[in-house]
Amino acid sequence: MALPKKKTSKSRRNMRRSHDKVAAPNVIYCECGEPVLPHRACSACGTYNGRQVTESSDA
Ligand SMILES: [Zn+2]
Secondary structure: OOOOOOOOOHHHHHHHHOOOOOOOOOOEEOOOOOEEOOOOOOOOOOEEOOEEOOOOOOO
16 A cells, blocks of 8 residues: 655644635524524525525515
8 A cells, every 4th residue: 555755744744734724604684583594585584685485484
């Protein structure tokens, strides 16, 4: 099996892992108060940009 010729230094390992972080999703708040992702219709009230776009249980 192929083996690396040199040990990966802590510096090189950490530099590689500098890109591993998962960014937290951007959260905005709907007019109904629910947290929603940008450019998505609200799952609670079914509105997007102040307009009803989906069927919802209470609206
Ligand atoms: Zn809403």
